[in-house]
Amino acid sequence: MMQLFMPLNFLGFVYREMKGSMANIERMFGLLRRVPAINDAPDAPPLAVSRGEIEFREVSFGYGPERQILDRVSLRVRPRQKVAVVGASGAGKSTLVKLLFRFYEVGSGAVLIDGQDIREVSQASLRRAIGIVPQDTVLFNASIYDNIRYGRIDASEDEVREAIRLAHLDDFIARLPDGHHTLVGERGLKLSGGEKQRVAIARTILKRPPILVFDEATSSLDSRSERSILQAIREVSRGQTSLVIAHRLSTIVDADHILVMQDGHIVEQGSHQQLLEQDGSYAHMWWLQQRQRVQEQEA
């Protein structure tokens, strides 16, 4: 009986995983079913990732003909670099990520990974190469351990434990009533935004994709959660190409390059220090956020 139960249980797990994964992507991007289907080119080869370089070459895009959202955006994330994109709400940051995943086709220009136009490779291989830590992670009704193992379902117990440690979840799990057997999700324990984000980081650590995308949650976190998420992000992105959509500038001061977007254009770019010296919109956002932090601490 147990022998029969195990594979069925496993199939259920895989099914839930696939459902969860779609829900994750849909929720992350607010995708609606009317998104036009994008087909692979006939005999599209898989993406061959060697160095992990991302390039947007003069990309223009609009969701409809009436409004241009990105206007000739060019950017390059060199292998193993961390590049952050910041800017006001609606500037077009998430749109960049949707185009990188090829959920939409560019209007003109091209998105390339290691020199390959992503329109010419299979979508499955493209999405396998990119790991995403979304704003809001979907947890399914299972143990916290299985929720993490969902990053790579054939991961060994040692690998899952290591991912838990690197994602700074070990203290949290130790305090749960049944440790890592504790049920989470809609019918189990509810996790805070920061805890869920660390689950997403642990999953990504298990997946170890060559390219990483972090879509930082807009909601504010207390400074302890923020610190442990930052440390976890550093662990997972060490030596990986990563693109970070950031809302809190304090999380990206160490980025190799920061792009500031406004109304579909890149209006400033450089390191944190260079941007402060430019004294433009980045510097303005930085001082505003610093002031807010001081006010929150005093409150």
Ligand code: ATP
């Ligand atoms: P935020 O920081 O609030 O997440 P953002 O910089 O990521 O904002 P995008 O989500 O890229 O901004 O949106 C850019 C513009 O495109 C916005 O004006 C938005 O309303 C519009 N937009 C986003 N998704 C769609 C869609 N599916 N259909 C039509 N317009 C959209």
